[in-house]
Amino acid sequence: MKKSLLIVVLILFVVSSNAQNIWTNEFHYDNVGTDEGEFIEIVLENAGSYNLADFAVTLYNGNSGASYDTKTFDQFTIGIVEGDFTIYYFDYPSNGIQNGESDGIAISYQGVLIPGQFLSYEGTLTAADGPAAGVTSTDIGVSEIGADVGTSLQLSGEGSQYNEFIWEESAPETKGALNNNQSFGAYVPDPEPTNYPAGFTAEAEGVSIVLDWTDAIGEQLPSGYLILGELSTDRNEAFTPPVDGVPVDDDFSWLNGEIAANIAFGVETFTIEVDPNTDYTFIIYSYTNSGVNIDYKTDGTPPEVSILSNNFTVINKEVFALGLGSWTPYNVIGDQVWEHDTGDGVPPGCALMNGYDGGSQENEDWLISPLMDLTGYLSTEFEFLSATYYTGPALQLFFSQDYDGSSDPNGFTWLELTNNASWSTGNWEWTESGSVDLSLYEYSTCYLAFKYISTSTESAAWKVDNLLVYGTLPVGLIEKKNDNLWLFPNPATEHVSLVFEQEGQVSIVNISGQTVLMQDVTKGMNTIQISNLTKGIYMIHFMGTDHTIQTGKLLVE
Numbered sequence: 001m002k003k004s005l006l007i008v009v010l011i012l013f014v015v016s017s018n019a020q021n022i023w024t025n026e027f028h029y030d031n032v033g034t035d036e037g038e039f040i041e042i043v044l045e046n047a048g049s050y051n052l053a054d055f056a057v058t059l060y061n062g063n064s065g066a067s068y069d070t071k072t073f074d075q076f077t078i079g080i081v082e083g084d085f086t087i088y089y090f091d092y093p094s095n096g097i098q099n100g101e102s103d104g105i106a107i108s109y110q111g112v113l114i115p116g117q118f119l120s121y122e123g124t125l126t127a128a129d130g131p132a133a134g135v136t137s138t139d140i141g142v143s144e145i146g147a148d149v150g151t152s153l154q155l156s157g158e159g160s161q162y163n164e165f166i167w168e169e170s171a172p173e174t175k176g177a178l179n180n181n182q183s184f185g186a187y188v189p190d191p192e193p194t195n196y197p198a199g200f201t202a203e204a205e206g207v208s209i210v211l212d213w214t215d216a217i218g219e220q221l222p223s224g225y226l227i228l229g230e231l232s233t234d235r236n237e238a239f240t241p242p243v244d245g246v247p248v249d250d251d252f253s254w255l256n257g258e259i260a261a262n263i264a265f266g267v268e269t270f271t272i273e274v275d276p277n278t279d280y281t282f283i284i285y286s287y288t289n290s291g292v293n294i295d296y297k298t299d300g301t302p303p304e305v306s307i308l309s310n311n312f313t314v315i316n317k318e319v320f321a322l323g324l325g326s327w328t329p330y331n332v333i334g335d336q337v338w339e340h341d342t343g344d345g346v347p348p349g350c351a352l353m354n355g356y357d358g359g360s361q362e363n364e365d366w367l368i369s370p371l372m373d374l375t376g377y378l379s380t381e382f383e384f385l386s387a388t389y390y391t392g393p394a395l396q397l398f399f400s401q402d403y404d405g406s407s408d409p410n411g412f413t414w415l416e417l418t419n420n421a422s423w424s425t426g427n428w429e430w431t432e433s434g435s436v437d438l439s440l441y442e443y444s445t446c447y448l449a450f451k452y453i454s455t456s457t458e459s460a461a462w463k464v465d466n467l468l469v470y471g472t473l474p475v476g477l478i479e480k481k482n483d484n485l486w487l488f489p490n491p492a493t494e495h496v497s498l499v500f501e502q503e504g505q506v507s508i509v510n511i512s513g514q515t516v517l518m519q520d521v522t523k524g525m526n527t528i529q530i531s532n533l534t535k536g537i538y539m540i541h542f543m544g545t546d547h548t549i550q551t552g553k554l555l556v557e
Contacts, residue, residue: 007175007232018523020044020109020179026152029103031034037149040105041079041088043085044073045160049445050109053517057105058070060103061103065125065128067509069092079176082327084184087178094193097280102125104120105118118135119137120140126348148175151175154168156182157181159184167213190288192288194219195217196297196302197213197286198217199213199214202282206310206312207312207468210269210423211282215265220476223290224263225262225286225287227260228297229281231257231258276310280309283302287298311472315470316469317513319346321348327370331364337365347529350385350465351464357487359456360457361459368452379471380470382469385466386464386465387428387429388460389428394452397436398449399447399448400413400451401450403447409449409451440539445518450464472475493556495529498527500522500550502545504542504543506521508528526537537555537556
């Protein structure tokens with residue numbers, strides 16, 4: 001099953017600055033032994049038009065997202081001048097540039113980040129301060145693990161803007177000069193694409209809608225596509241076409257009833273998470289170039305498609321935005337524990353476990369879901385993302401129906417589901433698990449858990465993100481109207497009373513799809529304590545002994 005995150009990672013475009021044409025061109029940050037000869041090289045067009053002190057390079061640490069060094073361009077050494085372009089570089093002291101996962105480099109002008117110039121190596125991070133505060137970096141895709149002194153990572157190709165070049169693996173450094181296989185030339189924008197893509201289709205898969213198409217053909221091929229999506233019920237008129245020279249930014253949130261996505265030529269697919277049982281409409285435009293030179297094809301009839309999403313229910317969802325959320329760590333052996341990583345994940349935030357601390361350490365650590373009620377659901381699925389680095393035992397996935405929610409998990413029965421999922425193979429590459437089928441375990445409460453093991457000789461680091469358990473109601477199950485569920489007072493603060501026509505089980509679910517309370521109830525009036533719930537809106541689900549369902553909405557003040 002295709003998912004949104006991997007596609008999004010593949011398709012994000014670097015948007016060139018409309019004013020200052022400047023980019024990171026080459027750098028060296030790591031080598032075997034003591035890190036020496038570290039430097040950063042920058043290219044600036046029309047340098048004589050600016051005060052160099054207005055430009056700055058800020059370095060970021062991926063562990064915290066905080067900046068740790070800033071240098072203004074008047075501190076840089078001037079290299080060659082090639083046409084309108086001047087090359088500058090700065091030599092850092094030994095170990096002056098951080099190495100390891102997810103460190104970054106940002107260029108700013110008068111304190112404002114240059115668009116597309118918050119770059120990182122060995123992963124991504126979200127800046128906590130400085131000119132890139134709140135921005136997630138773009139991983140250049142190459143690194144210097146095990147590199148030699150006198151080599152560097154550098155751009156190659158011909159062009160006059162950052163996104164016309166390609167980052168290459170370590171090669172002999174060219175500090176202050178043109179890189180290996182690099183030349184600067186006048187930029188000539190491509191003309192408008194000849195055609196739109198063909199075969200634009202949509203399919204509902206799980207909690208997502210998958211769009212597919214065949215790349216456009218013709219004399220002028222596009223460099224990418226712009227997809228716009230809207231809730232069909234909100235559409236009063238046709239889509240507003242994009243305007244040449246005005247790039248449309250990616251927006252994957254449906255909060256305002258619409259989304260936008262830029263997709264690279266050659267990808268031919270895009271996946272977006274949606275709400276259940278909802279009509280959506282999508283349109284796709286071809287374009288060439290980027291930034292102020294972007295040229296959209298808008299004549300004729302762009303392909304358009306409408307679709308109804310699946311009627312699913314979110315049972316548990318955790319994106320680790322603020323911490324480990326509804327999932328609980330349990331430490332069995334070792335000093336290292338599962339922790340919240342703010343520097344990675346989409347959106348920013350994920351769960352991280354690393355058994356290395358000055359050397360590999362022996363650890364056993366579990367990350368366990370809240371109690372989940374699968375009763376009455378059909379085709380229940382679990383999906384997640386994983387990423388790993390370094391060598392060590394693989395992360396494992398387990399399922400339990402008898403865990404008590406707080407004790408050492410080794411004292412309970414766990415069914416291993418590890419081989420039912422796909423996993424990351426390394427280099428911090430986020431990998432979709434695919435759908436782990438929980439259908440065999442329907443009509444029961446359960447826990448899911450990730451189990452991490454490291455030894456005194458091997459300790460891989462693992463991250464997980466975007467955990468999602470969802471299901472659908474089976475055919476023939478009767479769902480009663482919400483007004484048949486009597487609850488009062490509403491709003492409530494300390495307790496709520498409910499009246500049921502039969503015995504059953506009631507659960508209270510927050511707006512994130514997490515079950516925060518579950519208990520058996522009797523026929524007639526039942527009083528449930530809610531004083532430990534935070535303020536907000538909750539859904540109440542009641543399932544009777546005859547498998548009928550009642551639902552209601554509760555406001556906790």
